[in-house]
Amino acid sequence: MKRFIHGVHTWFALAFMVLLLLPLAACGGKSGDSASSSAASYSGENSAERMSATASAGDISPYGEMESGAAQEAEGEAPDAEGISAETIRQENRKLITTVNVEAESEEYDQAISWLERKLAEVGGYTEHSDVYAYSGDNRSCELRLRIPAEKLDGFLSGLEENCNILWRSEAEEDVTLDYVDTKSHRDALEVEQERLLELLEKAETLEEILKLEDRLTNVRYQLQNYETVLRTLDSKINYSTLVLSLREVKELTEPEPESFGSRAASGMRDNAKAIGQFFMDLALFILVHLPVIGLLAAVALIVLFCTRKRRREIREQRRHQKELLQAMRSESSKKQEDQKE
Numbered sequence: 201m202k203r204f205i206h207g208v209h210t211w212f213a214l215a216f217m218v219l220l221l222l223p224l225a226a227c228g229g230k231s232g233d234s235a236s237s238s239a240a241s242y243s244g245e246n247s248a249e250r251m252s253a254t255a256s257a258g259d260i261s262p263y264g265e266m267e268s269g270a271a272q273e274a275e276g277e278a279p280d281a282e283g284i285s286a287e288t289i290r291q292e293n294r295k296l297i298t299t300v301n302v303e304a305e306s307e308e309y310d311q312a313i314s315w316l317e318r319k320l321a322e323v324g325g326y327t328e329h330s331d332v333y334a335y336s337g338d339n340r341s342c343e344l345r346l347r348i349p350a351e352k353l354d355g356f357l358s359g360l361e362e363n364c365n366i367l368w369r370s371e372a373e374e375d376v377t378l379d380y381v382d383t384k385s386h387r388d389a390l391e392v393e394q395e396r397l398l399e400l401l402e403k404a405e406t407l408e409e410i411l412k413l414e415d416r417l418t419n420v421r422y423q424l425q426n427y428e429t430v431l432r433t434l435d436s437k438i439n440y441s442t443l444v445l446s447l448r449e450v451k452e453l454t455e456p457e458p459e460s461f462g463s464r465a466a467s468g469m470r471d472n473a474k475a476i477g478q479f480f481m482d483l484a485l486f487i488l489v490h491l492p493v494i495g496l497l498a499a500v501a502l503i504v505l506f507c508t509r510k511r512r513r514e515i516r517e518q519r520r521h522q523k524e525l526l527q528a529m530r531s532e533s534s535k536k537q538e539d540q541k542e
């Protein structure tokens with residue numbers, strides 16, 4: 201019995217010692233994990249240092265830094281470029297290309313042309329294209345394509361209405377704000393990339409790196425020139441509005457079309473009377489202009505009549521004798537018929 205009790209006490213003692221050792225084992229496992237993580241961290245730091253040293257030695261391609269820099273730049277600029285809404289752009293600074301078409305007439309054609317030239321120089325505009333037609337002294341016309349500063353377009357059109365009779369006018373506006381902003385953002389990104397490439401080119405050591413950087417730099421500069429050309433073209437169209445003007449000379453200005461029947465009838469009669477008067481004026485002008493030719497033809501006709509007078513007289517005598525003979529023959533035939541009847 202004593203041995204049994206002593207054995208039980210021994211097992212209880214062993215179990216108690218095992219329970220005491222379990223927390224110590226757990227602490228040892230954690231310290232082992234910490235040591236492992238510390239070793240791994242130390243190994244990672246050494247690896248990072250080795251990679252940095254290798255990069256400084258030139259083992260990493262120069263495009264690695266360039267691409268990472270471009271990516272960081274794109275990440276920094278993309279929200280600004282894409283975050284611009286159409287409504288925000290309209291409110292802040294819209295880029296508009298304005299084109300105006302005008303058809304006008306003037307009784308004082310020379311004065312109207314002189315005013316156009318003077319006013320165009322005053323506002324700082326210029327003539328992009330011109331076609332001038334002069335069919336006669338009082339029927340001249342021209343087709344002009346003028347470029348006028350956008351902020352002075354309204355004043356120019358107001359002056360045109362005062363100096364000419366406007367028959368027809370149309371105005372169109374093209375909003376190129378989004379295209380302009382997009383092109384400008386591409387241009388700015390290429391300029392940043394060009395600066396980075398130049399910096400890398402100064403630090404390049406091997407011939408291969410230099411050739412790759414110069415090739416990329418040439419491509420960037422080519423794209424940059426294209427975007428600059430597009431921006432200059434847009435700026436020219438935005439800053440200078442286009443006015444397409446058709447101007448013709450008239451004797452009388454065109455009146456608005458009457459609405460009532462009586463006024464329309466009176467206007468039609470006046471137009472017909474003007475047309476008839478114009479016809480006789482043109483006829484008299486034609487005779488006056490061609491009077492020497494008409495006189496020469498009349499003189500030739502008189503000479504011909506004078507030279508053929510004798511021949512014409514003989515012909516008239518022959519015709520008279522023929523008539524007398526015919527009458528005599530008819531009278532004899534009639535007498536014979538009467539004698540036969542008797």
